[in-house]
Amino acid sequence: MGDGWTRTRAGAAGKRRTLLPRRDALATQGHSFSRSNSRVCSETLLAQEHKGLKRKSDIRLSMECSSKKRRLEGSPLVGACKSITAAMSNVAIAVLNCCSGGTKGSGTSPSHVFMGRKTESGKGDAAGVIQEEVGGVVAEDPLESFIRQRHRRDRERCNGGGLFGSQKEREESGNLLEDSRVHRERSPDEGPRHRSKASGSVDTYWKRMMASIPRFSRSTQDGCPNDTSDVHGSLASKSTSTGCNPVLNWRHKCAKPISKLRAASSLWKYKAGMDSSMRFCANRNWRDTPKQASDDHVDLTLSDDDDNREQETAANGKTGQGAIRDAAHLSPGRGTSHHYTRSNRLKASCMGDLQDVKAVYPPEGGIGAVDIGMEDLERLEPLEFLNDTIIDYYTKRLYNGLPPAEKSRFHVFNSFFYKQLAEAAGNLFEANKKCPGYERVRNWTKVDLFSKDYLFVPIHEALHWSLAVVCHPSAAFAPPEDDAEDGREKRTPCILHLDSLRGGHRSSAVCARVRKFLECDWLQKNHVDNGLI
Amino acid sequence: MSEDAPADPVQGAEATNETQPKVEKGEPINVVVKDQHGIELHFKVRKTTKFDKIMKAYCDKKSFQLNQLRFLYDGERLKPDQSPEEVEMEDGDVIDCVMQQIGGH
Numbered sequence: 001m002g003d004g005w006t007r008t009r010a011g012a013a014g015k016r017r018t019l020l021p022r023r024d025a026l027a028t029q030g031h032s033f034s035r036s037n038s039r040v041c042s043e044t045l046l047a048q049e050h051k052g053l054k055r056k057s058d059i060r061l062s063m064e065c066s067s068k069k070r071r072l073e074g075s076p077l078v079g080a081c082k083s084i085t086a087a088m089s090n091v092a093i094a095v096l097n098c099c100s101g102g103t104k105g106s107g108t109s110p111s112h113v114f115m116g117r118k119t120e121s122g123k124g125d126a127a128g129v130i131q132e133e134v135g136g137v138v139a140e141d142p143l144e145s146f147i148r149q150r151h152r153r154d155r156e157r158c159n160g161g162g163l164f165g166s167q168k169e170r171e172e173s174g175n176l177l178e179d180s181r182v183h184r185e186r187s188p189d190e191g192p193r194h195r196s197k198a199s200g201s202v203d204t205y206w207k208r209m210m211a212s213i214p215r216f217s218r219s220t221q222d223g224c225p226n227d228t229s230d231v232h233g234s235l236a237s238k239s240t241s242t243g244c245n246p247v248l249n250w251r252h253k254c255a256k257p258i259s260k261l262r263a264a265s266s267l268w269k270y271k272a273g274m275d276s277s278m279r280f281c282a283n284r285n286w287r288d289t290p291k292q293a294s295d296d297h298v299d300l301t302l303s304d305d306d307d308n309r310e311q312e313t314a315a316n317g318k319t320g321q322g323a324i325r326d327a328a329h330l331s332p333g334r335g336t337s338h339h340y341t342r343s344n345r346l347k348a349s350c351m352g353d354l355q356d357v358k359a360v361y362p363p364e365g366g367i368g369a370v371d372i373g374m375e376d377l378e379r380l381e382p383l384e385f386l387n388d389t390i391i392d393y394y395t396k397r398l399y400n401g402l403p404p405a406e407k408s409r410f411h412v413f414n415s416f417f418y419k420q421l422a423e424a425a426g427n428l429f430e431a432n433k434k435c436p437g438y439e440r441v442r443n444w445t446k447v448d449l450f451s452k453d454y455l456f457v458p459i460h461e462a463l464h465w466s467l468a469v470v471c472h473p474s475a476a477f478a479p480p481e482d483d484a485e486d487g488r489e490k491r492t493p494c495i496l497h498l499d500s501l502r503g504g505h506r507s508s509a510v511c512a513r514v515r516k517f518l519e520c521d522w523l524q525k526n527h528v529d530n531g532l533i
Numbered sequence: 534m535s536e537d538a539p540a541d542p543v544q545g546a547e548a549t550n551e552t553q554p555k556v557e558k559g560e561p562i563n564v565v566v567k568d569q570h571g572i573e574l575h576f577k578v579r580k581t582t583k584f585d586k587i588m589k590a591y592c593d594k595k596s597f598q599l600n601q602l603r604f605l606y607d608g609e610r611l612k613p614d615q616s617p618e619e620v621e622m623e624d625g626d627v628i629d630c631v632m633q634q635i636g637g638h
């Protein structure tokens with residue numbers, strides 16, 4: 001059983017001389033090897049296919065060849081696999097675009113890919129795909145209206161709870177901002193005591209109040225454009241040029257371990273990009289100042305305004321009341337929860353009727369089709385966890401998107417496949433078997449795994465997703481080939497484990513389980529030793 | 534450890550009126566729903582019964598919500614509107630019941 005791996009290792013060692021030029025070539029391209037005798041698999045096809053999907057996340061890679069663990073980083077294949085994991089997490093692109101409606105410029109509207117058959121050429125316009133059939137039931141209308149309604153609700157919430165609710169308020173605030181700038185320019189000469197003495201009319205009250213809110217004064221001092229269209233336009237063009245939603249940019253940033261503050265500021269940035277440029281400015285300045293940043297909380301600005309409000313209330317009796325209410329309006333997200341608490345958002349957004357709306361992928365249905373419901377859509381919101389439905393949907397979609405000639409080279413496992421192996425290993429009754437978990441997943445694969453070049457195993461453990469890729473499983477068991485026979489160099493079996501989280505899943509355990517399964521499967525398929533299993 | 538799926542009132546009414554449809558629907562088969570810990574729950578259903586009924590009965594029995602569970606037959610997801618006939622299930626076949634998996638990054 002394990003002979004195949006060791007044999008291949010011997011073969012690889014024997015062929016080291018022929019491999020050297022390749023490794024050198026890679027090294028000159030800036031790739032680094034932690035082990036000098038690591039070998040790179042020869043196929044770069046994946047790298048070409050998925051070149052566009054690279055993500056700047058710190059993906060820890062470990063490559064395991066034969067029984068000994070060897071690490072290599074930066075090879076083309078690893079890059080390709082990295083981009084595949086990125087692609088897996090990029091599932092949000094498609095469905096989020098579907099959510100957000102108008103994604104102008106994207107070649108095919110993902111909503112029709114997601115939802116099923118398209119009856120009208122709904123290129124770029126969500127309204128074009130209204131008449132779609134969802135699993136045989138025309139259920140697009142409520143879904144569409146729900147998405148729009150939610151979109152509108154978000155917009156209203158951001159505008160209403162934002163800096164400037166209505167046009168009138170905006171004008172008012174614009175004037176006030178100018179006033180406050182004047183005030184601020186003058187203020188260093190006067191002491192703070194002077195200012196408090198000067199508070200007589202409502203105007204001066206306003207000036208003082210606006211100046212006391214640090215966000216406003218800073219945004220005006222830095223010359224932040226008051227014209228909303230500028231920032232909005234630039235941000236919009238940026239998002240279309242990169243071809244992805246700002247949400248995703250933000251999400252990808254969050255893939256790195258960053259401080260809460262940065263996450264919070266990115267969150268605000270995203271919201272600002274969608275709704276109000278002024279908040280974007282305010283946020284930018286807010287992020288740049290370390291003093292504010294020390295609070296390290298999303299609600300930072302809210303607490304500031306709360307303090308101001310209390311002070312002003314104490315100082316100014318009744319006149320202040322109206323203004324204070326407005327000031328509460330000015331603080332972003334006041335009155336509506338902008339915390340992305342998972343449970344609350346899920347509860348709030350799961351609307352009764354739409355809970356039953358399901359989209360089927362692939363649209364023709366059949367065995368193994370994935371049902372995607374509103375609940376799964378909610379999983380694509382920022383800070384939400386992805387679930388197995390989304391992973392399965394996207395792996396299926398990636399697989400179906402391959403050219404037909406290439407499909408036979410790949411096999412993508414179910415997202416529950418590895419869980420079954422892992423569960424069996426932890427089970428008291430099954431752990432002592434020669435191959436724990438093989439019985440559970442024996443019937444799962446109808447295809448011959450050893451005719452495939454690459455096997456993809458989505459791995460879920462401890463609220464975290466990663467991916468294992470088995471390269472050339474057949475080479476581990478097939479008898480050694482002669483070099484002269486085949487023009488190509490001999491394939492090395494290896495298992496890559498791609499994990500975006502440092503200290504995430506244990507690569508050794510993952511590789512051991514997957515390898516054990518493959519060994520059992522090979523023995524079973526070739527009837528070598530039935531008694532073993 | 535065994536539990537019969539609740540009989541469909543519509544089917545029951547048909548069966549009393551004429552015996553022919555009952556024969557067409559075929560004899561009941563035993564379906565085993567097995568969870569991740571290997572605990573089995575047996576259901577006796579007709580081949581034309583939708584999985585919806587099995588799933589709901591299982592969830593009631595185990596006090597789970599339906600959307601927390603996934604039912605797999607040979608590694609493929611079962612949909613509530615499918616029936617054992619559609620997926621060519623036979624007597625004594627095992628449905629794997631797994632929990633929803635959620636994860637980040």
